[in-house]
Amino acid sequence: MSPQKTFLLIIVFIVCLITCGLWLDCGLGSCNSVHSFIQATGIAHNDVFRPRVKPVLYDPSVGDTGVVCPVGKGTGPVSHLTDAIQPSPPSNVRWATVENLTSAKYSDNKICNAKKVYFLHDQLELLIQARDGRRRLKQYGGDYFRAKIFTKNSTFSASSATDGEVIDLGDGTYRALFTLKWPGKVNVKVTLVHPSEAVDAIRRFRDAAPARFVYRGKFVSADGTHKEETFCNIVLSGNPPDLCNFTDKATGSPWFCYKPKSPKLKCSDWREHRCDSGAANRSDASLLSSHDKLTLIPKSDLPTRIQVEVRGTIRNSSEQKSASDNATTEVINLPICTNGCNIGNLLTSGYYFRDIWYNPSCRILNFPLDEMRNCVSGKKLYFLGDSTIRQLFEFYLVRLGPGLKKTQSGPEPRWHVGPTRALDQVFNISMMFRFHAYPIGRNSWATVKDIHYIANEVDSIVGDENSVVVISLWSHFTHEPEWFFVQRMRTIMAAVARLRERSPSTLVVFKGANTREHNTANQRLYNSDWLARRMEYIIRREIAENLAFMDSWSMSSAQLIADNVHPGGSHVKNLSNQLLTFMCGRPT
Ligand SMILES: *[C@@H]1O[C@H](CO)[C@@H](O)[C@H](O)[C@H]1NC(C)=O
Numbered sequence: 010m011s012p013q014k015t016f017l018l019i020i021v022f023i024v025c026l027i028t029c030g031l032w033l034d035c036g037l038g039s040c041n042s043v044h045s046f047i048q049a050t051g052i053a054h055n056d057v058f059r060p061r062v063k064p065v066l067y068d069p070s071v072g073d074t075g076v077v078c079p080v081g082k083g084t085g086p087v088s089h090l091t092d093a094i095q096p097s098p099p100s101n102v103r104w105a106t107v108e109n110l111t112s113a114k115y116s117d118n119k120i121c122n123a124k125k126v127y128f129l130h131d132q133l134e135l136l137i138q139a140r141d142g143r144r145r146l147k148q149y150g151g152d153y154f155r156a157k158i159f160t161k162n163s164t165f166s167a168s169s170a171t172d173g174e175v176i177d178l179g180d181g182t183y184r185a186l187f188t189l190k191w192p193g194k195v196n197v198k199v200t201l202v203h204p205s206e207a208v209d210a211i212r213r214f215r216d217a218a219p220a221r222f223v224y225r226g227k228f229v230s231a232d233g234t235h236k237e238e239t240f241c242n243i244v245l246s247g248n249p250p251d252l253c254n255f256t257d258k259a260t261g262s263p264w265f266c267y268k269p270k271s272p273k274l275k276c277s278d279w280r281e282h283r284c285d286s287g288a289a290n291r292s293d294a295s296l297l298s299s300h301d302k303l304t305l306i307p308k309s310d311l312p313t314r315i316q317v318e319v320r321g322t323i324r325n326s327s328e329q330k331s332a333s334d335n336a337t338t339e340v341i342n343l344p345i346c347t348n349g350c351n352i353g354n355l356l357t358s359g360y361y362f363r364d365i366w367y368n369p370s371c372r373i374l375n376f377p378l379d380e381m382r383n384c385v386s387g388k389k390l391y392f393l394g395d396s397t398i399r400q401l402f403e404f405y406l407v408r409l410g411p412g413l414k415k416t417q418s419g420p421e422p423r424w425h426v427g428p429t430r431a432l433d434q435v436f437n438i439s440m441m442f443r444f445h446a447y448p449i450g451r452n453s454w455a456t457v458k459d460i461h462y463i464a465n466e467v468d469s470i471v472g473d474e475n476s477v478v479v480i481s482l483w484s485h486f487t488h489e490p491e492w493f494f495v496q497r498m499r500t501i502m503a504a505v506a507r508l509r510e511r512s513p514s515t516l517v518v519f520k521g522a523n524t525r526e527h528n529t530a531n532q533r534l535y536n537s538d539w540l541a542r543r544m545e546y547i548i549r550r551e552i553a554e555n556l557a558f559m560d561s562w563s564m565s566s567a568q569l570i571a572d573n574v575h576p577g578g579s580h581v582k583n584l585s586n587q588l589l590t591f592m593c594g595r596p597t
């Protein structure tokens with residue numbers, strides 16, 4: 010292992026220690042309603058439950074926090090799809106001071122269907138009341154809340170996000186639904202990702218100009234004596250003679266650069282691409298008022314701590330159910346995840362249980378190293394997209410190394426744009442990673458001839474039962490107009506349809522977006538989870554029904570470690586198990 014890698018590992022370890030420590034502190038402090046705890050025994054987690062689709066009724070009740078639960082408001086759980094098209098927040102919300110912003114500190118939450126004891130597979134209904142910095146009730150919706158349930162102590166952890174998204178009731182109240190999936194003391198955590206005023210600012214900012222980020226193109230004459238940099242983007246002001254039109258012939262994906270001023274340089278001398286986030290910052294400053302900037306506050310958790318007791322035994326479905334076991338409902342064996350049965354738009358969220366991710370609609374198998382190697386042996390894997398899918402590619406390089414070697418084709422690709430290939434001659438494994446083409450939002454130069462659109466790359470794959478194409482793209486599109494991402498997704502889906510027509514046995518797997526850190530105001534503005542969730546919505550809407558899908562969004566939302574654009578912990582390992590289950594879906 011290189012010194013850099015060792016150093017990185019140590020950093021990751023320290024960050025993990027810090028975040029795990031924080032969680033123990035924040036998660037298991039004093040609680041509002043701790044019922045006596047009944048030890049659940051005999052957990053044999055071979056099975057997962059079936060997703061519930063029935064609508065939920067409200068119990069009318071008023072709790073100690075003063076949150077009033079609505080009666081009969083809303084219907085069943087809302088999936089990512091329907092939630093994402095809700096109209097809130099109201100446009101041009103008028104507010105005066107920071108005290109008008111929704112405050113995590115003063116917002117309340119309470120359980121609406123309060124019971125002494127819950128049983129496995131019961132639904133927990135949470136009501137969130139948004140309040141501002143002076144404890145006043147918010148009168149309008151649009152806040153972006155996320156919520157999860159979890160159990161964590163020194164020997165055990167489990168966690169799950171809401172079933173669907175937190176539902177905006179439009180009047181400053183929000184509803185979150187959870188299916189209880191494991192017995193024990195279950196805690197609730199609600200996070201204010203953005204106050205509605207920030208969502209409004211982010212949305213206006215996104216729509217203010219179609220090309221808000223700054224990209225640069227480098228032109229170099231054939232003999233290397235002339236060089237010039239110009240600006241590039243999906244649209245540029247100016248007329249064709251002043252522009253180089255690099256719109257992709259095959260996909261129609263727009264891309265333009267200003268023509269170099271030097272008469273010695275032609276459009277065809279375009280050699281390198283990079284983004285210039287510093288310049289983007291300066292040019293964008295004018296689009297966002299200092300008033301708007303006040304909204305870009307960090308994600309923060311509501312202080313209210315809720316804990317419920319859940320009874321039941323997670324049983325192996327093959328065991329006989331005893332009469333006293335009514336608490337355990339519908340524990341069934343799910344079919345193994347195959348191409349098509351793991352589509353993301355489910356009403357019940359998956360969950361982590363002892364670090365293993367369970368999908369609610371199908372069974373994911375575990376692949377120890379030998380099984381992993383057997384599974385990918387003889388296969389050709391194409392990882393296409395952004396760094397969140399490169400994470401999986403790199404996971405295999407480490408896990409299957411040193412037999413699986415990176416092969417150098419030409420100069421070392423800059424900062425992992427690819428194409429990066431890896432080959433294992435003994436086990437006959439071939440893998441490659443390639444970035445998704447423009448926009449590429451990194452500040453280092455990348456070689457233009459190495460940058461291929463995913464649709465074109467997919468069109469170049471012959472395909473057979475040994476070919477696997479894994480695609481994920483979203484994070485470099487959050488600061489672009491939505492039409493641009495929709496168009497990109499459609500060109501990819503069309504290429505995937507052509508591939509599956511010429512080779513029905515080729516496996517194509519999509520991975521969705523994931524939550525990320527919001528460390529800086531820039532990240533909140535350009536790469537916010539609210540924007541990423543819009544990308545997720547488009548992905549789920551555009552991918553064909555019968556494609557395999559890996560639900561990174563629910564996985565990262567459920568995780569008990571800090572949000573990260575490259576999720577830590579067991580995220581990637583469990584993605585790998587999903588991919589390998591699609592590839593080699595037989596019990597091990
Ligand atoms: C669950 O049932 C299956 C099939 O009968 C059996 O192979 C497995 O060992 C059982 N698992 C546990 C933990 O009891």
Ligand SMILES: *[C@@H]1O[C@H](CO)[C@@H](O)[C@H](O)[C@H]1NC(C)=O
Binds near residue numbers: 103105109143
């Ligand atoms: C904003 O706060 C000010 C001062 O506290 C208050 O007068 C005003 O009504 C608030 N506006 C809204 C929309 O809540």
Ligand SMILES: *[C@@H]1O[C@H](CO)[C@@H](O)[C@H](O)[C@H]1NC(C)=O
Binds near residue numbers: 160
């Ligand atoms: C941790 O939680 C699990 C599940 O709720 C429980 O079985 C176990 O006894 C707990 N351990 C400790 C040390 O509290």
Ligand SMILES: *[C@@H]1O[C@H](CO)[C@@H](O)[C@H](O)[C@H]1NC(C)=O
Binds near residue numbers: 249254255256258
């Ligand atoms: C750029 O080229 C594409 C096709 O290559 C064409 O459809 C489009 O109209 C051109 N745009 C401009 C502004 O010249």
Ligand SMILES: *[C@@H]1O[C@H](CO)[C@@H](O)[C@H](O)[C@H]1NC(C)=O
Binds near residue numbers: 286288290291294531
């Ligand atoms: C963007 O601008 C802010 C201040 O407006 C500054 O703090 C930040 O460092 C800038 N970021 C970049 C990448 O230049």
Ligand SMILES: *[C@@H]1O[C@H](CO)[C@@H](O)[C@H](O)[C@H]1NC(C)=O
Binds near residue numbers: 332333334
């Ligand atoms: C189990 O459920 C059945 C039918 O729902 C009910 O008749 C029976 O009383 C329940 N048994 C226990 C022990 O709760």
Ligand SMILES: *[C@@H]1O[C@H](CO)[C@@H](O)[C@H](O)[C@H]1NC(C)=O
Binds near residue numbers: 387388389437475
């Ligand atoms: C390697 O795997 C490919 C399928 O991906 C197969 O066509 C080829 O024959 C295999 N080569 C060897 C040496 O087994």
Ligand SMILES: CC(=O)N[C@H]1CO[C@H](CO)[C@@H](O)[C@@H]1O
Binds near residue numbers: 364579580583586
């Ligand atoms: C299903 C499965 O194998 N999940 C894996 C998730 O990641 C953890 C490691 O953190 C593994 O232990 C699990 O096996």
